[in-house]
Amino acid sequence: MPRYKSTLKKKEPWRALPVWARVSIVVASVLLCIVLATYIAKKMVSQVPPVYGGTVSNELLSKRALIRKVTAMQTTLTSYDAELTTLKQLQDENMALKAELGRSPAPTGTLAHVLTLPNRSFYDTMLIDAGSAEGIKENMVVYGFGSVALGTISNVDTHTATVQLYSASGRQTSGTAVGSDVAVTLIGRGAGEYEVQLPRDVPFSVGATVALQSVNVATLATVEKIITDPRDPFQRLLAKVPVNLQALKWVIVR
Numbered sequence: 001m002p003r004y005k006s007t008l009k010k011k012e013p014w015r016a017l018p019v020w021a022r023v024s025i026v027v028a029s030v031l032l033c034i035v036l037a038t039y040i041a042k043k044m045v046s047q048v049p050p051v052y053g054g055t056v057s058n059e060l061l062s063k064r065a066l067i068r069k070v071t072a073m074q075t076t077l078t079s080y081d082a083e084l085t086t087l088k089q090l091q092d093e094n095m096a097l098k099a100e101l102g103r104s105p106a107p108t109g110t111l112a113h114v115l116t117l118p119n120r121s122f123y124d125t126m127l128i129d130a131g132s133a134e135g136i137k138e139n140m141v142v143y144g145f146g147s148v149a150l151g152t153i154s155n156v157d158t159h160t161a162t163v164q165l166y167s168a169s170g171r172q173t174s175g176t177a178v179g180s181d182v183a184v185t186l187i188g189r190g191a192g193e194y195e196v197q198l199p200r201d202v203p204f205s206v207g208a209t210v211a212l213q214s215v216n217v218a219t220l221a222t223v224e225k226i227i228t229d230p231r232d233p234f235q236r237l238l239a240k241v242p243v244n245l246q247a248l249k250w251v252i253v254r
Helices: 002-016 019-046 055-059 063-100
Strands: 110-116 125-128 141-144 148-156 161-165 172-177 183-190 193-199 209-212 219-227 234-240 250-253
Touching: 125 148, 125 250, 172 219, 193 219
Parallel strands: 148 219
Antiparallel strands: 110 125, 110 250, 125 161, 141 148, 141 250, 148 161, 172 183, 172 209, 183 193, 193 234, 209 219, 219 234
């Protein structure tokens, strides 16, 4: 019995408080826990790298932060649109200049369907459904999306032809760096990849485009990585075809 009384005495200070005071203390404690949990969650999310394009972190960002992000993306898209407009003007001027100098623009070419992709054929080749009956001849150039030079015709049958890619292992292709007019030799590594060796003092940057040396403008590859060594006077450029060869369905031959 004395032990029971002592227990009641220890609880008397809390019970002595009015009901409204007890309710206020409980509500304040709950709100404090929610605020602390939200603060800790935001701190943890800010330190986690975005997943699948940032969808996880975006869901927990504030509305103001999302508006800033959308505005930045719209600005980037606007700059890309301006660059495309400038590119179209330059292409039109280039074609007009060639016409005045007696170099007519490239013919439309022959559209062909890709029957066998490089990952299912030997020696970095493709099989297309156009041959001699469709006007295809050996050494004609094959383009992806009309402006990316992929390779040349190496063998022709009546209704099919074999394309050997420029990126075939060991194949060398002459190209020009767009913007600097530096002549380079691309060495195929297979699967749409190239390697270029240049003196280290030749300026190059990631994202630079290498074009086919031809009257008609055609992209060969885009530089993805630059490898340098202080002990080596040369630099290695790793480039890649700017199209997905494994998802290519149509090509143009001309």
